Structures are given as structure tokens and as C-alpha cells.
Amino acid sequence: MQPLSHRKRIPIPFYGLALVLLIPLVSPANSCTEQEKSSLLQFLDGLSRDSSLTESWRSDTDCCTWEGITCSPDRTVTDILLASRGLEGSISPFLGNLTSLLRLNLSRNLLFGGLPLELFSASSIIVLDVSFNRLTGGLSELPSSTPARPLQVLNISSNLFTGRFPSTTWEVMKNLVVLNASNNSFTGQIPTTPCVSAPSFAVLELSFNQLSGNIPPGLSNCFVLKLLSAGYNNLSGTLPDELFKITSLEHILLPSNWLEGAFHGIVKLTNLVTLDLGKNELSGEIPDSIGELKRLQELNLDHNNMYGELPSALSNCTNLVTVDLHANKFSGELAKVNFVNLSNLKKLDLLSNDFTGTIPESIYSCSKLTALRTLQILSDSRSLTTLFIGSNFLHETMPEDGIDGFENLQQSADRTYT
């Protein structure tokens, strides 16, 4: 910024002054351009069913006034928001001619065919949501010489997309923050290119696909990743140490895969809120240091091969809402965990484990009261709504007249086998 005294000395030519005076006189256009109008009408042409759109999208009117269209003050189209309009047909590549389009939302329609490259790689679009349609084919590979694209949010979930994720395409998506590709039929590996090319990449949602291979160590380049979701795929191998370096992670959801091994390093992820590793082949114990995960709300490790005692440190995870350890080989005394501070706990599922032998038989066989007391440690968890502990405590009798103190208890699978 130049000091004012210097500016004063710069001579202003006469025509320069004239230009300055003219600027306020340039009024904004009062209608969208014919070219933008025609691009939108091409899109309409591609639809076989457009619900009521034809009534509003009339060629003799300003397209900025059409249903679902928003323009900037200079009458260029910035938003096309047509979610849940019963639109049927294909998505016209002509929409790519709208050079100021920022947001395109065609979610929950009946659109089929491919996602035009012209939109996917548009030079203005920052939010693209085509979720819940019937789009097919793969995502195109863009030449790596393509200039950086502004796309930040891509939601292509719940379609019929197939094939592998293109790698060079992510290289040019330098502004990507969210990739939501869940519920398709993508194959190949979890893509890690966005971790390197997009410094703000935060959400990777890939559940319900056919991805295979390991959890790639390259994910550790995702320095601000908050959510990693790839459940219901065909992933295998152990959780790599590199995963435990992504300290920004808040949600790890990898249920229903073929993951194996232990995962002690997980306790480094002190921002974790959700850890869902259920329905895998994991083994090992819950590490003592689990108590470090102070923000943890959901711990799902059901249907694995985990064993060992529940560490008493679990009582330090005071934000826990759900603990599902159903169908493992955990053993030892449940009483080791002091539930007194887990006041948010709503669901505790301990079904089908081996807690049996280690709860002293004397305590149970002597009276209901003892069992009741053991369970009444839980009664300070006022909001507890679900408790499953059956088929653990073999040879023991459980209280027949309900469990006192659980005001909100809705379901209790407290069958015992004697």
C-alpha cells in the first residue's frame, strides 16, 4: 500500500478519470445470458421426466427466476439445486458450460447414465452432489496436466458406479475436502492420492463398496483427516502403524471387512469419538491405555476374536455412549471396570464372551443380591437403555424380577444357562 502523499504526486491522465466516473454507471444485467439459458434448456432436454420443471423453465423468461436456479448479482447462474424433484433421464454435459456454477445438487432423483466429465472436472463447481440416483460407469481419469480444480465436496454415494478410483483425477482436485462415494460398486484399493494433493482433505466415506487390499499406509499423509469410513468392503490385513499417526482422526468406521491383528497403537488417536471395527478378524486385547481416549463415545468391536480382560482404564472413557463387545473371547471380571463415571452409557452389549469363569462362583451362587450388586454398579448410568450380558455367566443365576436401578432399561438379554 502506497502512502497517500506519494499517490498525490502521480499524475492522473484525463481518460483515467473518465473511466473512474463511468464505473458506477454500469448497471448489472437484468437477465441471464442466452448462452446460460440454452445450457439449462439442454439439461432439461436430456430429461424424460422433469416433474414440474418445464412450467417454470420457459425460454421467454430470465433463467435466474427459474425453479431451483440461483444467480449472482450479475445474473450468472451459481446454484442448481434440484434434489428430490423426480427428475428422470441423463445429466447433460452442457451444464459444464455454466462458467460461474458453484453448487450442483441433483441428489435423490432417477438420473441414469454417466457423470459427465465436464461437471466432475468443471472449473467453477465447488459442491457436487448426485447421490441417490442410478448413475453408472466409472470416474474418468483426468490428465495430470489439468489445472487445479476447485471441487471441495463430491457426493456420488448411493449410485451404481463401478471400477477403480482414478488416480490422476485426485491429483488435480487440490481443493477436495469431502469425498463421499459410499454405496456403489467401486473396486480396487482405498485411494490415498487426495492425502498428498489436497491439503484440506478431511472426509473419506467409502462404505458399502467392493474395495479390497490393505488399509494403505499412504493415508498417513492425510494430516487433517477427520473421518475414515470404509465398512462393508473386502479390506484385509492389519491396521498399519501409519494409521495411528493421523491424530486428527475423530471417526474410524471399518466394520464388516477381513481386518486382523491387534491395534494397540489406536490409543495415540486421542481425538477419536467413534471407533467401529466390528465384524472383522481382529485379535489381541483392549489396551490398558484405552483410557487415553477421553472423547470416545462409540466403541464397537463386536464379532472379532479379541480376548483378555476388560481394562479397568475403560472407566476413564467417560463420554462412552455405546460399547459393543458382542461375540468375542473376552474374559475376566467385569467388575474390574468401574462404571460409576460412565454416565452417558446407553448400550452395553457383552453377549457371547467368556466372562464366565472369572466372576467368582461363590458370589453368584449364594444369592441374587450379589449378582444384583455387581450389576448395580451400573445403576448410576441413569440413561442406560440397552444391556446385553447373557451367555457369559455360565452356571450362574440372574435376578428374575428385573434389575433395579435401570430406569430406562428397554431390553435385557439376561438368559442364563444352567
Ligand SMILES: *[C@@H]1O[C@H](CO)[C@@H](O)[C@H](O)[C@H]1NC(C)=O
Ligand atoms: C457446451 O457444452 C457442450 C458439451 O460439453 C459443448 O459441446 C459445447 O461446445 C459447449 N458450448 C459452448 C458455447 O461452450
Ligand SMILES: *[C@@H]1O[C@H](CO)[C@@H](O)[C@H](O)[C@H]1NC(C)=O
Ligand atoms: C443436497 O440437497 C439435499 C436435499 O436438500 C441435502 O440433504 C443435501 O445436504 C444437499 N447436498 C449438499 C452437498 O449440500
Ligand SMILES: *[C@@H]1O[C@H](CO)[C@@H](O)[C@H](O)[C@H]1NC(C)=O
Ligand atoms: C452428500 O455428502 C455430503 C458430504 O458428505 C453431505 O454434505 C450431503 O448432505 C450428502 N447428501 C445427502 C443427500 O445426504
Ligand SMILES: *[C@@H]1O[C@H](CO)[C@@H](O)[C@H](O)[C@H]1NC(C)=O
Ligand atoms: C454420504 O452420503 C450419504 C448419502 O448418500 C449420507 O447419508 C452420509 O451422511 C454421507 N456421509 C458423510 C460422511 O458425509
Ligand SMILES: *[C@@H]1O[C@H](CO)[C@@H](O)[C@H](O)[C@H]1NC(C)=O
Ligand atoms: C444404497 O443405495 C440404494 C439405492 O439408492 C438405497 O436404496 C439404499 O438405501 C442405500 N443404502 C445405504 C446404506 O445408504
Ligand SMILES: *[C@@H]1O[C@H](CO)[C@@H](O)[C@H](O)[C@H]1NC(C)=O
Ligand atoms: C476379497 O478379497 C480376497 C483377497 O483378499 C479375494 O480373494 C476375494 O475374491 C475378494 N472377494 C470379493 C467379493 O471381491
Ligand SMILES: *[C@@H]1O[C@H](CO)[C@@H](O)[C@H](O)[C@H]1NC(C)=O
Ligand atoms: C484415569 O486417568 C487418570 C488421570 O489421567 C489416571 O491417573 C488414572 O490412573 C486413570 N485410571 C485408570 C483406571 O486407568
Ligand SMILES: *[C@@H]1O[C@H](CO)[C@@H](O)[C@H](O)[C@H]1NC(C)=O
Ligand atoms: C469418577 O469421577 C470423579 C470426579 O471426576 C473422580 O473423583 C473419581 O475418581 C472417578 N471415579 C473413577 C472410578 O474413575
